[in-house]
Amino acid sequence: MSQVLPLIKVTEIPTDGSAEVVANGRIFAVYRIEGIFYVLDGICPHAGGPLGKGTLNGKIVTCPWHGWQFDVATGHHCLNSRICQATYRTHIINDEVCIEIPA
Ligand code: FES
Numbered sequence: 149m150s151q152v153l154p155l156i157k158v159t160e161i162p163t164d165g166s167a168e169v170v171a172n173g174r175i176f177a178v179y180r181i182e183g184i185f186y187v188l189d190g191i192c193p194h195a196g197g198p199l200g201k202g203t204l205n206g207k208i209v210t211c212p213w214h215g216w217q218f219d220v221a222t223g224h225h226c227l228n229s230r231i232c233q234a235t236y237r238t239h240i241i242n243d244e245v246c247i248e249i250p251a
């Protein structure tokens with residue numbers, strides 16, 4: 149069972165850009181790449197850096213604090229396959245990026 153959580157208006161995310169969103173007491177990183185939206189847990193597992201404020205190169209985000217890199221589509225760390233950031237299934241509902249979270 150899951151619930152749908154609205155995060156942010158589509159228009160608030162720049163093309164091929166990102167946003168950091170606080171919702172439901174958590175921080176999410178939202179990315180818009182070639183018209184597709186991706187959402188990661190927004191807290192970097194290294195030391196808590198803001199992945200929603202990272203630099204994008206294609207689907208790779210670089211954490212602004214120490215440079216760890218993740219594929220925003222899969223959550224996989226680019227160098228260490230044992231590290232995987234949580235990802236969320238996204239939906240666009242009423243022009244908002246929404247995710248599915250466990251109920
Ligand atoms: S906090 Fe993200 S790389 Fe260190």
